[in-house]
Amino acid sequence: MSIEKTCTNVWNNCLQVIKDNIPARSFATWFEPIKALRIEGDVLTIQVPSLFFYEWLEEHYVNLLRKTVKQQLGENARLEYNIVVEKSSNSNPYTTNIPSNGNGAAGSKQSIPVPVALNRDIKNPFVIPGLQKLQVNPQLNQNYTFDNFIEGDCNRLARSAGYAVAQKPGGTSFNPLMVYGGVGLGKTHLVQAIGNEIKKNFPDKLVIYVSCEKFCQQFVDSLKNRTINDFVNFYQVMDVIIMDDVHNFAGKEKTQDIFFHIFNHLHQSGKQVILTSDQPPKDLSGLVERLLSRFKWGLSADMQIPDLETRMAILQKKMYSDGIELPYEVVEYVANNIDNNVRELEGAMVSLLAQSTLNKKEIDLDLAKSMLKNFIKNSHKEISIEYIQKLVCDYFEVPVEMVKSKTRKREIVQARQISMYLAKSYTKTSLKSIGAFFGGRDHSTVIYACQTVVDLIETDKKFKSYVQDIQKKLKLS
Structure with missing residues (x-):
């Protein structure tokens, strides 16, 4: 039996054990991209896509990896990582080996800086016409931060990846970062929190948040005004583009074509692209295949409906921010019955507070049940x-x-x-x-x-x- 075959079999056996011990979503994200390279004695070498990938595995799954490898190769077994590190956008990747015990020296990521000159003639679609110098308002809501973003099992992967991007925009394997999920689950909050964190860490970086709908409108205006070059140049000098609701590109082929070229320029220049959508890339319809393929290059992380504990934490955080105190049973009742999305959850709490103020009544469980019957399902029937x-x-x-x-x-x-x-x-x-x-x-x-x-x-x-x-x-x- 060949060394390659033995190596593959050992790693596949490890994967079978790992798969049974972690959520399917985590397995798909962190273990499916790994390749088994070789076995030399008791040392198994695996290849991972990036240094950040290696650091994540060592921080979150090192014990599980150690146990499974020892199970296959014995008590003296060791695991080494072969890390793909990009030297630049135009060169082939090289690799470096790092042992799993964390004592190995990690090779730093190599990159070639791309100089950007801010041309005074570039027109900024976010400011009044005639402005002589490119000054970018990032269009970010300062209230959206990581500090007030409640983390739970429903969004942990997206939040962790987003925070990593904010510390090293354009320097992780999460480029583009696609955050997807249903309405009102916190996608916009998260991506704007990334933008605000980047501006805090790197004040000189040009960051822009724009909805897909706004981008499409600007493109149409540039066609009418014959300023298409200014439009493209503006977005190409950005260091970070955060585009909300890219599913709205559906059917707009010319706009997709323009964004495709902007995306390519940014990605090749080591700039960061952050996207949101209501569906994962594979399920998006009405988008050209070459743009979809770009969306799949980085990480797609979903935002799910929060569980009860997370919903309660969201309400308690909002109450604390607004200086409001509510009985625990009221918070639990609202969180228990409203489980569609965060927006509806917060709307119900605002409605309850308004009703309490207008009617000059203290908020208790009875008031919550009677006042929120339009929000809360099944309030007509008490479960026994x-x-x-x-x-x-x-x-x-x-x-x-x-x-x-x-x-x-x-x-x-x-x-x-x-x-x-x-x-x-x-x-x-x-x-x-x-x-x-x-x-x-x-x-x-x-x-x-x-x-x-x-x-x-x-x-x-x-x-x-x-x-x-x-x-x-x-x-x-």
């Missing part, structure tokens, strides 16, 4: 422990009376623990009352059951799907 218990038992096809019994059969214990967990999450019932309802058990049993469910959700994909299915049924009831 009985209903949760019946739903869970029907789902697992076990008798309700068995869940209240003393039996320790695995399927009964599972149904009982999930019922307790959901009762705690979806009702205002105390732990003591929940325990009493399930056959006279005490509150410590409920706490243990809830913790067990949380642990299994994090480690058992099948169990997690059970809980999610039941939660969907609860929300639709």
